[in-house]
Amino acid sequence: MRLLLPDLSSLTDVRTFVGRARQIEDGGAIRLVGHGPVLVMYAAAMHGGGGPTVLAMRVLALAEPAEFDATVPLASMADRFARIDRLMAGARPTPKSVGKPIEMPVPPTTATNAGWAGMAPPRTGWAVEGLLPQDVLRSAAKTGIDEVAAGVPSGSGAAAVARLRGIIWGRPLLGDDAPAVPSGVAFAAEAFGFLGRASASADPAQEDAATLHSAGRWWRLSTSRGHVLARSGALGF
Template identity: 30%
Template sequence: MTKLRFADEGEAADLCAFLTRLLHYDRAAAVRLQGAGEAVAVYGSPASFEVLAVRAVRLAEPAESLDVTVSAGELLEAVDEGAAAAVVPAAVTGPAWAGLLPPRGGWRTESALTGEELRGLVAAAVAEFRALVEEIPPQERTRSALDGTGRRIWSRTVDGTGLPVRAVHAAQSLGFLRPGPGPQILSCGSWLRLRTPYGSVAVRRAGRLGGLGVGVL
């Protein structure tokens, strides 16, 4: 049995918030945990966004040997916020993305935008989606029509960086685009990444999760 002791109650609360948001999109969500010194990286892939998200949680005690994929729901239930601790649940057979993580290092800055700019970008995209949906006759608002409309909007890229707008939307939906130091758009090989002080979202340039590499964002 592996027990995680978080740096403080705030770290435990942030982890619970991240897991809750992942479960909002997929009640059967899994997360991969990787120990990295005095922190543990918690990877997840929120359904429909086609991105890989990671939240680094500070620990009171190192967990260097930890590397396991578990149920997000079971991990959420195992977190004791008051005690700032959690017992790691039993391992599960992870989805394909869990074995294909971005590289540990070698990232370079592509663009630095303010959180306000990125939040505005998402708000504009949401407003455009709603307006376009309103233009579709009610009898033609099929799932296929809605998905196609959304795909055209969310596949656009941010300032020519190649990062799809859906990655920014995912970052906001997961609580990563909070007020504070500006986010950065980074690249490494075929990977692109939106990094904020509260978490990261990564995608392949081709728009699909894949490729080799294991590391911590």
């Protein structure tokens, strides 16, 4: 199966999303869902360990409508990008080729380690809970990343690391008296580049705030760059 993307910049967008997901879990997976003229991409920022399931979501336009739902290994997607690079090697961009649709093959292999892909967040019924400044999210992400790094001794097993991450990222982002959105949404938003780049000269009040939504057990954090979806885990966070 092949997807027809509008142009090279759209392919770069998919490649960036896959690359960021691999930095979190190199052996992970990506879920690709075609809904007519749009492509919805999901990747797990965290899952397992008793903590919350936190997914990054990015929506792109397609040059040709498609209807499908495939969850494939991230490594297989990287192989497809390498093939495209080889085919395009030596091709000099021209004004006509820059905006020309480009085919992206979807790997035929189904990922077997992505139980999170079966957890479908609702498409409708989301209620707005409020706005979150991006500097608050960046600060929460940095604090959690530092805590995870400090709490993982050398040689720790994968299960111990996953449980620690579940505890840290499952804590309420805004405190006990606020909506119980897990801190993991801050980590995912930062790790996938949905918060943009922080600038020392930027006024936090002038930055785009992230919008927080809820629907049942699900939370959604939305910015102009993408969305983070989170659902509480077995630890009760």
